[in-house]
Amino acid sequence: MSSRCRVELVALVTAMALIASGCDRERRAYHQAPEGTNPGPALTDFQPGSPQPKVASAIGQQYQQNAYHITQGGRLYRWFNCNGCHNNGGGGIGPALMDDQWRYGGSIDQIHSSIIEGRPNGMPAWHGKLTDMQAWQIAAYVRAMSGNVSKAAAPSRREGLAATPPFTQVPEQPPRGSEASAQSPPPQ
């Protein structure tokens, strides 16, 4: 068979296959890789097979290194009644935020996600009530409660009654467990 003939045959078979596929039902993508590079914050570091590095979003890093955003977060934390359930970080109706235990993860992405999406046992979903920036600011403030923001950026005094030590004196308590495999992007 000449090479030209082979090309024609391949084209014919391809055309027939295309025609035939036009008669098929909708094709279902069972084996396609998920689209996009950021799958969103996982709530657990448990995954099937060998661990894959999780990449925390760079945007969260910017918020937790910025004094203005953390301070704004403190104002919004009260403005949106977060303190009604979590008080000044010790918790109450909702869990404590100043310790190292996190039901749904203590990275800033995970906290942002908990604020926006809510959690099933009582945390309301703030989607539509807060702007995305406000949610990041509150998340950064919440991280400050457990000493997980830049000490240089943490506010030295807080809103309301002085119920806890100043943020600048809170020992850093990295979230236990959930963030163990998360890789933060290098500082910019």
Add this chain to the structure above:
Amino acid sequence: MPCNQRTTAAVLAAALFFLPEGHTAPPAPRDGDWPMATLDYANTRYSPLTQVDARNVSSLKVEFTFSTGVARGQEAAPIIVGDTMYIVTPFPNVVYALDLSRPGAPTKWKYESRPRPPAQGVACCDVVNRGVVFWEGRIIFNTLDGRTIALDANDGKRLWETQLADINIGETITMAPMVVKGKVLVGNSGGEFGVRGWLVALDAKTGKTAWKAWSTGPDSDVLIGPAFKPYYASERGKDLGKTTWPPDAWKIGGGTVWGWISYDPKLDLIYYGTGNAGPWNAEQRPGDNKWTAGMFARDPDDGQARWFYQFSPHDLFDYDAINESVLVDLNINGQLRPVIVRPERNGYLYVMDRATGQLLSADAFVPVNAIDRVDLKTGRPHWNTEKQPSSGKVTRQICPAAPGAKDWNPSAWSPQTGLLYVPHNNLCMDWQPNEVNYIAGTPYVGADAVYYAGPGGNRGLFTAWDPVARKAAWQIREDLPVWSGTLTTAGGLVFYGTMDGWFKAVDARSGKLLWQFKTDSGIIGQPVSYRGPDGRQYIAVLSGIGGWPGAVVVNNLDTRDATAAAGWGSALPDLKDRTTAGGTLYVFSLPR
């Protein structure tokens, strides 16, 4: 003659047909039963049983235990009718019927009410439930997500269910319902969420609403009509539930009904209190804020109000008035009067005429500096201006603290001693109001609070109060706040529990400790006593730390924040070391 099945069926059908409605011989509570959390309509919690007494109580032993399967605050009273005990767990509100006629009291049936999980996020003070009520063969109870459910007491099958509260606006239900004249009385919780309080009467047979009385708003909503005759002038006027508030603030002003109801069959009146005004920051609601932090007397048939008295007008410090009204007849100044005895959250113990609402006496039963005195002529408390809170400023050493001289946990009254046995707190606080926004379904509080032990350094007290002599007969200092209910018996005993798990029996006359048993968790439940199917006297209590202060343990709070649990962080930094979560029923009896 051999039994003919068809004939038997026909006779049975005929018998059922000819029995008039309501006379199908439902099991009725007997002497020795405990059919409702309060035991009786008068809220005495006085058991007439005498087998266990001051001489033999020291040999009290555990007869059996039962795990509720829920390690949260167990505030419920076990309910006993005939050979069955009924208990309801905290969220997820499972009801168990235990067969007392068999060894070890195995489960007869259980009913899972499956409340919606997000209800937990709008329950201010742990996901508690204060008990079921038995009425004409039915078990009736409330769920955290705002339903009232009636079950067949024999098999646990659901008879009816009515959705009453809406968690999306912060409403829950935690109170034990009471049935008066065929009507189930149910009120809402959510005073920390800007809800508007109400009491609803449901037809106990169908679950249909008979009437609904709001705690704020226009007279038509509050069921105030021509029959309303309050004793004091400050409770008189048109639409005070609206005009004593800034515009529209009454719609989110609290006055929830989550405590105890009493009923006087002779006067045919029900009595119940209304919760704190919302938000806690009083500067956002100038005015008396009627009809919060007070109590109503109503006609149970149509709900129409007869009188109202406000214990804490313009409530400054979360002084809910939902505590029990104990109905007794007392000899006051040589005259036998039908009275209400009421230990209030604001630190005063009130004796009132229950026909009119007139104050006969009001005495501080703990050190109080928030209110200087109560004027018996006008009925008004005099708030101490030095403790007047203002936004952005810390006011220190306010006594009593927000959880009050006494919170929800009920007292008991013994006709033998003429004493009211009051389980309560000895707490003061620092308080700073802040402006707060109303966002439906989120807390509407607006104050940072920090509680700590009052004078003497002990955080709890157990007081036997003589309402005629107007003073304590004896008092027990407890290190931790006393958050359990009380039981008194004709055997001359008083029972209560502590937050570190001790269940105690003391002498009703002297307060002397006669017996104690360490349970597996802190006790915040309501002890009861009953006569078992075997004729013996039993004492039962649920153990399981939780509730508002116990959230420190069950929600694993971080007490480095003094305001954790809205102020308990500073008061209970040691609680996690003193007790662990639990949920166990303990039943005690004398050795056979």
